[in-house]
Structures are given as structure tokens and as C-alpha cells.
Amino acid sequence: MKPLKKEDISQEVFDLYDYYAHNKIDRRQFVEKLSIYAVGGVTVSSLLSFISPDYINTAMVKPNDERLKSEYIEYESPKGGGTIKGLLSKPDEFKGKLPGIVVVHENRGLNPYIEDVGRRAALEGFITLAPDALSPSGGYPGNDDDGRAMQRQRDRNEMLEDFIAAYDYLSNHKDCNGKIGVVGFCFGGWISNMMAVRIPTLGAAVPFYGGQPNTEETAKIKAPLMLQFAELDTRVNAGWPDYETALKANNVEYTAHFYPDVNHGFHNNTTPRYDEKAATLAWERTMAFFKEKLK
Structure with a gap:
């Protein structure tokens, strides 16, 4: 066959x-x-x-890439108990301090795709932190099915606190200039939106196909947003009209991009939902946006 x-x-x-x-x-x-x-x-x-995802043959930046210094770190979980493990990546050779990016995973923990995204962003001149919200439960288990099951056991608002703590970790890092953005995918898109709600000093947020805050929450957003949507993702897109109305009513700076004929998850190059053209354009826009807002 x-x-x-x-x-x-x-x-x-x-x-x-x-x-x-x-x-x-x-x-x-x-x-x-x-x-x-x-x-x-x-x-x-x-x-x-x-x-199903192919994590073996799809990494765009290898874990041992000599251009980067990547290591796992830990920081305290404010609500979940214990510590949160995260992949911290930065260019191996740099001068001065770097802007930071928190990279937020989907609904299955810190899998190889999200680690790869963290390394990709670091190569663009950022210090990045990709936390694993499954850390209090033992961490990403090595496959997405079990990862989804584990993540369902955690309260999403507690996980939000863990990602806000990642922002704080970068804020206090000796190599960070204090200007920090967030990018997230799916569940991570919702987290990115909510970090913009919760952190007045957030430098920028780029949610990929993420759930939206309500009208009252949207009124609290101070950070500029770049919102990435998949045209065929009717489930997530259903919330966009109300979100856009609230953004406009509160004079929030935002840009929204809808990528035609692509599915939810189009940026994830480990599954056939991946669309290379849309993913490349969305990533170029994302990096340009962070370079403009954080440097």
C-alpha cells in the first residue's frame, strides 16, 4: 500500500x-x-x-544545537505544590541582556514540539522558558495520550499561575532585560490571552488558536496582541467576534491573522495538520512582533 x-x-x-x-x-x-x-x-x-505526532523526525532545532545553551531549570509552583520544570534556552554567544519569551504548551505537557519551539525562538535572539505544567504530577510522560489525561487532572487556573511564575522567573534572570512576551498554542493560546489579562507589564502576547477571555477580563489587557487563527478551526473561532468587540471597546492594540484553508494546530509540524506555508508566515510575523515590542 x-x-x-x-x-x-x-x-x-x-x-x-x-x-x-x-x-x-x-x-x-x-x-x-x-x-x-x-x-x-x-x-x-x-x-x-x-x-499521530512524529516527534522523532521533525525537530527544526536539535536539542544539542551548538548555537544555543539549553538546560532544564526549576522554579516554585505557586498553587500546584512543588516545583515546575522548564526548558531555558538562549543563544550561546550574546552580549548584554536579552528580551524573554515564555513558551506555553498545548493540553498535553511539555512535549518535544514545544521544546523545539522554545529553541527556535532562542535562535532569534531571545531567552526563552518553556515550562511543563505537568511537573507537579511527574512531568510530561513521553506520549501525548497520557499527557492529556494528566493535564485534565490539573486545574487550569492553577496552571495559569505556574506560567505567570515563569514570567516572574525570567523577569529576575540575570540575562533578561525585563521585557517579556508570551507565545502559546491551543491551551497555551488561552494561557497567553490570560497572561495578558493578569500581567499589566507583559510586553506582548501571541496566542495561536487560543480560547478567549471574557469581556470583563479583556478590559484589563495592556499588552499588544498578535492573534493567530486557523480558518477551519470553527471551534475556537466562534469566540472571536465577541473578543474583537471587547478589544476595540477597550482600545487594546491588536492584530489578528486568519490563515486560509488550515486546521487548528497548523503550526505544529509533527502532525499532518501542519501547513508549512501558513506556519512559516505566522512564525515570521510572531518573531518580528516580539522584536518590535520587546527590544
């Missing part, structure tokens, strides 16, 4: 994966529904393998 390609997969399969990845259905239901699309010699196992 020839290898599957993205164009061989119907939109319904991507929508089904989105429901599964966001805990709308469990794995048994996902596999059961996936079988409907196993036709013409395509098996359920081949579909499942194709749509």
Missing part, C-alpha cells in the same frame, strides 16, 4: 482528531469513528499512525 498523503485525508478526519485531541471523545470512540474512513485499502492503524 502506498504511503498516505495529506490530500488523501478528508477534512472529517482532521475534525475528528481535533475532537479527540481536545478530550471531546475518548480513544475508543476516536478509533471507532476513524474506522468509517478506513476504505479503499486504508486501514485504521495506518490512519492512526499517519495523523
